Amino acid sequence: MDELRNHVKEMLANGTVAAVIGYKEAGSPMRTKPVIITAPEEAILLVFNEYCLNNLAVYLTKARVKNLARVNGTIKKLGIVAKPCDVHAVIALIQESQLKREDVYIISFNCNGVVKDYGETLTGETIASKCLHCDARQPLYHDKVFGELKDLPASPDEELAKIKSFDDMTSQERFEYFKNEFDKCIKCYACRAACPMCYCTQCITDKTIPRWVESSAHGRGNFSWNLIRAFHLSARCVGCGECERACPMDIPLSLINRKMLEVAKNDFAYLSGRNLETPTLVGSFDVKDKEEFIL
Amino acid sequence: MKIGVFICHCGENIGRTVDCPRVSKAAEWFPGVVHSVDYKYMCSDPGQNMIKDAIREKGLDAIVVGSCSPHMHEKTFRKAALDAGINPFLCEMANLREHVSWVHDDIEEATQKAIDLTRMAVEKVKRNQPLATIKVPVTKRTLVIGGGIAGIQAALDVANAGYEVVLVEKEPSIGGHMSQLSETFPTLDCSQCILTPRMVEVYQHPKIKLMTYSEVEKVEGFIGNFHVTIRQKARHIDASKCTGCGLCITKCPIRKKAFNSFEEGMAYRPAVYVPFPQAVPNIPVIDETVCTYYKNGKCGVCVKVCGREAIMFDQQDKLVTEEIGAIIMATGYKLYDISKKPDDSFIKGYGEYGYGKYKDVIDGLQFERIASASGPTSGEFKRPSDGKEPKKVVFIQCVGSRDDSKGFSYCSKICCMYTAKHAMLYKHKVHDGEAYVFYMDIRSGGKMYEEFVRRAIEEDGVKYVRGRVSKVYEQNGKYIVKGEDTIAGMPVEIEADMVVLATAMIAQENASTLAQTVGIPYDKYGFFNEAHPKLRPIESTTGGIFLAGACQSPKDIPESVAMASAAAAKTMVLFGSDMLEREPVVARVNELLCGGCFYCRKVCPYSAIEVREIKDRNGVVIKEVAYVNDGLCQGCGTCTATCPSKSVELMGFTNEQIFAQIAAL
């Protein structure tokens, strides 16, 4: 922890970065919240542990945060403390022209997993399900990396088992399942706010001329909202799980996201946010692409 | 907004299945409609006048015409609207013919559908914006790709009309296949003699920039405004110093390492060479693959003999960019090499004819070289294997053409004619020789063509055998040609001294790659596609790109030349105005809302989307947004479908308009 604080202090002091987005303790050592550090002496606030649940990449595209980097008519780097899985989001944002690689300073950790919920000790029971199928516990891109890898507590991948079970359902049954889930949606758009890939200046849902998505929170509108969210994130979602964590109605959004990730992985050998050199799956075409879903 | 509705009967075409008066009555009740009529022929003069009068008298702001497909008459009705003083893009059409009367039988249902479509068009037109046609400037320079007879003719015609031409030829000299031919049907005049003056004319023309040994690498832009990148391959000779004296060629010690492709592999050429004596330009090329200097840095004989210090071993390829308004494709054809089955091909080859195995089984171009006074045998009939005069020659037509199972389904069109020519040329020189032609049909359509073939048969005594050859094999120094005479209904066997195969004319090497570089479609054989097989045979489907000669399909010289002149005329039509007018149906980005993800840019098939930087007052980039280049955008709408935040819209087809149409249903 001292290493992190000292490093950030130095980077701010020597002007390498204009600000650093990181985590600080929130009322208990087993809970954190995001903090933006701009003065070297504030670096002491930073923490990194298994309670750093937020994906801070979501802040990188916010105008107020971007403004911090604009100092005296030049653009400085923004620092970000990012778990290796959050680095995927940073990379995906760079691929989608939201950032330039040289404008972010990635401070990452060799990651030993995070908990599902604040206040719990990290065990096989309490570990976040995304950690169970993590393919990059060491950051794929970074400017500074801390920490040592330890064994992860093991546990079966129930999420995968669940999405596999959908394959055996009839489409009617699947529809019923999601209809019941979507019925709970209150259209608070917390999922959208938490998603690092939902950076549009104006979301299609907020458009009124014409209105694409019914705004009231009833079945039809809820369906269009949740399906549009899913479509717009297919092969773009980096699997951080922040939407599901943000959802006050406990809608299992990760099931949809995970299914889409599996399709992109199995059918197109594509994982989003892993490689700055490869083109994004959406918007690139290869004659060898599978086409069986085209009717 | 006051809207007028005009329902057309199209004679009986619509009127038979759609109750037009009822549609027009129903339209009277649509909100916004102040005038609704039906008429027998809206596109006729009285029909158009009805529209114009109504616009003027009732003060209409917009009109809907329920008639045929917009492909047919949108221009007509927009023009009528314009004449009467309203913006032409405030005219919408409901397609009551192709979408209704021609595809339905039930009058009741068809009428109902016609009413629905009209209502949709009314709802759309309410949201139409007046648009102005887009004007783009035209660069009045033509690029001709390929310097065969077609390319030469096109270049000369355009240049003589006063426009600049860039002629790009991949070989060291222009001339193409015609320069290899001996004499030409149907007049038997010497090919070189009629071609060479034209080649020289190209070379000396002040308006033609000739780039030989060059290839087109990249084509960007659009009709009237292409940016073309051309690779000038290193000749290793300084063209500005070389006088074409040819000393290097005569003195080069490497004499037998490379086949002469102009002589179709029947002779050798040195490491430094011009393809043929009349080459234009008469500047040699050093072949790096055989020149000793590139192996061990030694030799350099050419450097010593060249009095002009023109040899440049270290010369590199050069990339040149040219601003071009129109492109003429004239890359010609090649002959199907039947000795081997091409990799990756559906063609099976003709191993049974022994081409590539027996030296005296040759193809048509090799025969041309043997018959040519400037060829490897100085025009004397000597067969390749032992230089003896062949006394019996068998010609086999349709090798690879008209053969679904092993070759190409199409007819190569010129082989009947050149085979008759070959047999004739042979008989003219070898009076005691015998010539046999195996044919499927004789196709000799064309001025003086049938007469030409009759002459071969009747005056020169060429023996025509109708039937196919199954096998050619060697026996006691003779080639046994086994075939069938289908007229006599019996097998035939001929002991020949030489066999000439009229192999199929196929698409040029890498034609499909070039088509992709330039951005034009091609058929399954690799020939370039015309925009319409009957009415637009010269244009490709891409604006400003025209086709000439055998790159479009097999052709003889007169046809290639005619097509070349037609292509030249098409470019002159284009150059006739300073500005091109385009429909304003292009995409527009809402820069306030665009999130700058550039998915639109990734999917745009016409590379019409650019990046625009939005800066603060200090000049620091705040964000990047998409920007549509009007000149390039073809209005396909792919970007609008892709944009996740719907920040890019197609003018004339905005989401709002389309939603309104759907909602009206």
Ligand SMILES: Cc1cc2nc3c(=O)[nH]c(=O)nc-3n(C[C@H](O)[C@H](O)[C@H](O)COP(=O)(O)OP(=O)(O)OC[C@H]3O[C@@H](n4cnc5c(N)ncnc54)[C@H](O)[C@@H]3O)c2cc1C
């Ligand atoms: C054996 C034989 C005999 C024939 N005899 C006759 C006859 O007697 N009378 C008659 O009317 N017709 C005859 N023809 C047909 C005649 O050859 C063609 O009609 C004519 O050559 C077509 O001209 P072209 O300019 O379209 O193509 P080509 O002559 O093939 O010229 C194409 C040119 O484009 C160049 N090129 C190709 N690709 C590129 C590229 N990517 N970039 C730049 N340049 C490129 C080539 O090097 C070539 O110079 C004969 C054909 C054959 C095979």
Ligand code: SF4
């Ligand atoms: S967070 Fe949950 S409740 Fe809120 S909009 Fe998203 S899915 Fe609906």
Ligand code: SF4
């Ligand atoms: S409408 Fe088509 S051509 Fe025009 S910018 Fe969009 S994608 Fe490109």
Ligand code: SF4
């Ligand atoms: S897809 Fe839409 S949001 Fe993205 S860059 Fe294009 S116009 Fe802008």
